[in-house]
Amino acid sequence: MVYRAARELRDGDVVFVGIGLPNLACNLARATHAPSLCLIYESGAVGAVPQRLPVSIGDPALVTDSLAVVSQADIFQCYLQRGLIGVGFLGGAQVDRFGNLNTTVVGDWAAPKIRLPGSGGACEIAVHAQRLLLIMRMSKRAFVETCDFVTSPGHRAANGKTRRELGLPGGGPTRLITDLGVFDFDATGEAVLTELAQGVTVEQVQAACGWTVRCAAQLEPMPTVDEAVAARLRALDPQRLYL
Amino acid sequence: MSKVVSMREAIAELVHDGDSVCLDGFTHLICFAAGHELIRQKKRRLTAIRLTPDLVFDQLIAAGCVERLVFSWGGNPGVGSLHAFRRAVERDRSLTLEEYSHFGLLARFLAGSSGLPFWPLKNFGGTSLPEVNPALRSVVCPYTGEALATVPAINPDVAIVHCQRADEEGNAQAWGLYGAQKEVAFASKRVVVVTEELVSTDVIRADPNRTLVPGFIVSRVVHEPWGCHPSYVQGHYDRDNDFYVAWEDVSRDEARLARWLDEWVYGVPDRAGYLQKLGAARQAQLTAKPRRSAGVDYGF
Numbered sequence: 001m002v003y004r005a006a007r008e009l010r011d012g013d014v015v016f017v018g019i020g021l022p023n024l025a026c027n028l029a030r031a032t033h034a035p036s037l038c039l040i041y042e043s044g045a046v047g048a049v050p051q052r053l054p055v056s057i058g059d060p061a062l063v064t065d066s067l068a069v070v071s072q073a074d075i076f077q078c079y080l081q082r083g084l085i086g087v088g089f090l091g092g093a094q095v096d097r098f099g100n101l102n103t104t105v106v107g108d109w110a111a112p113k114i115r116l117p118g119s120g121g122a123c124e125i126a127v128h129a130q131r132l133l134l135i136m137r138m139s140k141r142a143f144v145e146t147c148d149f150v151t152s153p154g155h156r157a158a159n160g161k162t163r164r165e166l167g168l169p170g171g172g173p174t175r176l177i178t179d180l181g182v183f184d185f186d187a188t189g190e191a192v193l194t195e196l197a198q199g200v201t202v203e204q205v206q207a208a209c210g211w212t213v214r215c216a217a218q219l220e221p222m223p224t225v226d227e228a229v230a231a232r233l234r235a236l237d238p239q240r241l242y243l
Numbered sequence: 244m245s246k247v248v249s250m251r252e253a254i255a256e257l258v259h260d261g262d263s264v265c266l267d268g269f270t271h272l273i274c275f276a277a278g279h280e281l282i283r284q285k286k287r288r289l290t291a292i293r294l295t296p297d298l299v300f301d302q303l304i305a306a307g308c309v310e311r312l313v314f315s316w317g318g319n320p321g322v323g324s325l326h327a328f329r330r331a332v333e334r335d336r337s338l339t340l341e342e343y344s345h346f347g348l349l350a351r352f353l354a355g356s357s358g359l360p361f362w363p364l365k366n367f368g369g370t371s372l373p374e375v376n377p378a379l380r381s382v383v384c385p386y387t388g389e390a391l392a393t394v395p396a397i398n399p400d401v402a403i404v405h406c407q408r409a410d411e412e413g414n415a416q417a418w419g420l421y422g423a424q425k426e427v428a429f430a431s432k433r434v435v436v437v438t439e440e441l442v443s444t445d446v447i448r449a450d451p452n453r454t455l456v457p458g459f460i461v462s463r464v465v466h467e468p469w470g471c472h473p474s475y476v477q478g479h480y481d482r483d484n485d486f487y488v489a490w491e492d493v494s495r496d497e498a499r500l501a502r503w504l505d506e507w508v509y510g511v512p513d514r515a516g517y518l519q520k521l522g523a524a525r526q527a528q529l530t531a532k533p534r535r536s537a538g539v540d541y542g543f
Contacts, residue, residue, distance in 0.1 A: 060531075072269060
C-alpha cells in the first residue's frame with residue numbers, strides 16, 4: 001500500500017505530507033524515484049529533508065536543513081489556498097464511494113460513539129490539493145454507504161452537489177489506495193476498482209466494502225514490493241512506527 | 244522595567260476562573276510548565292484554545308479545569324487518542340466543543356490579531372463542519388460575487404507563548420516551527436512570554452528579524468528552562484516521544500491518570516521540582532546536539 005502510494009508521486013511534485021502512512025510513502029518516494037519531491041508539512045516546514053522518519057508532523061528533524069520554515073497561517077494561505085500544492089494525501093476512519101472522508105466522529109457528533117481527532121488540516125487539503133490520494137485499509141466499517149460525518153470533501157456531497165457547485169478549487173480524490181486494491185474515480189466522481197492486490201479477488205474486495213463495487217473493464221495487478229524496496233522501507237522505519 | 248515573575252505569580256495574576264486561555268505552539272514550543280501551573284492553582288471553567296489539544300489539554304481536562312474546548316485536532320500525534328478528552332466527550336458529556344479545521348481556527352487568530360471582525364477563506368464546502376459549528380458562515384465577495392466561508396475573530400483573555408529567548412521586557416525571539424504564536428499573541432488581551440533563556444536587549448537587537456512578539460504587547464515574562472518537556476524546543480531539547488507513547492496507557496486508565504497528576508503536577512511545587520524528578524540522565528538524553536546557523540549581516 002505504501003509502495004503503491006509512493007509510485008503516485010512524481011519527481012518535482014509539491015506534496016502536503018500527513019502523519020502516518022503518507023509520511024512513510026513520501027519519504028520512500030524521496031529516497032527512490034523522486035529525489036526532488038518537495039515535502040511540505042502543515043507544521044510549517046517547506047522542502048523538508050528529514051534525517052529520521054518523523055514521529056509527528058511537527059518533528060524537529062523537519063526543520064533542520066529545510067528550504068523554509070513559515071507560520072502555519074502562511075502554510076494554509078500562501079501555499080495551500082493559493083493553489084500551490086500538487087498532491088495531498090489523506091486517510092480516515094470512513095470513506096464513501098465519492099471519496100468523502102470522516103475523521104471526526106463515529107455516530108452522532110453531539111453524542112458520539114467514538115470521538116476521533118477531527119479535521120486538523122485534512123478538510124482544507126481535500127478542498128485545495130490539485131491531486132488527492134486516499135490511503136486506507138479496507139473493511140466494511142471503514143468503506144461505508146454514507147459517512148457519519150464529512151470532514152473532508154470528495155467528489156460529491158450527500159445532496160449530489162459536485163465540487164464545482166460547492167466551490168471547491170482542488171481536483172478532488174484521484175486514487176483510493178487500499179491493502180486489497182486500488183480505485184480510480186470516474187467522470188461522475190464515483191470509485192471504480194482498477195487494480196487488485198496479489199491473490200485478492202473481486203469478491204474479497206466486495207466483502208470488505210459497504211457499497212456495491214464497480215470494476216473497470218480490465219483489472220490490473222497491484223505492483224508488488226521487491227526485496228530492494230522492502231529493505232528500503234525497513235531502513236526508513238527502523239523503529240517500525242508505521243510498518 | 245522588568246516584567247519577569249515566576250510562573251506561579253504570572254498564572255495567579257493573569258488567569259482567572261472562566262477566562263479563555265490560548266496556550267499555543269504546534270508540537271514545538273508547547274508550554275507544559277504553564278499547563279501544570281494552571282492545574283496546581285485549580286483554575287476552573289476555562290475556555291481552552293489550541294489547534295491540537297495535545298497531552299497538555301488532556302491533562303487540564305482530566306484535572307477539571309476546562310469547560311469549553313476550541314480546537315481542530317484532538318489526538319496524540321502518531322500514537323492514538325487523548326483519553327481524558329474522549330471520556331469527557333463520549334461518556335461524561337462534560338465538555339462543550341467548538342470545532343474547526345486547522346485553517347479555520349488559524350483564520351480566527353488572523354482576524355483577532357488584525358483588528359478585524361472576521362476572516363474570509365475558501366473552505367468547508369461539502370463538509371459537515373458548518374452543521375455543528377454555527378460560527379462558520381459565508382459572505383459574498385463584493386468584487387467577484389464569489390461565496391467565501393468566514394470565521395469570526397477570536398480574542399483570548401490570555402495567551403501563553405513559549406520561545407527560545409526573550410529580554411526582561413518580553414521582546415521574544417523564536418525559531419523552528421512557529422505554530423500560530425505571533426497571531427495568538429497579537430489577538431489576545433494579556434500575553435505571558437515564557438522563555439528558555441533570559442537575555443539582554445542587546446542580544447535581541449543584534450538579530451531583530453528573529454523577534455516574533457514585541458515586548459510592548461507582553462504583560463509578564465517567565466524564565467522557565469525546559470518549560471516545554473515533553474514537547475520540545477529547537478536548539479535546546481528534543482521531543483520526548485517515549486513520553487507521548489507512554490501517555491496512551493496512562494490516559495486510558497482514569498485512576499492511573501489521577502495518580503500521574505498527583506505525582507508529577509500536584510506533587511511538585513514548580514517546574515524545577517518537575518525537572519528534579521525527571522532526572523539529569525533523561526535531560527541529557529534529550530538535550531539537542533548543536534546545529535548553529537551561520538548568521539546574517541545587518542550592516543548598512
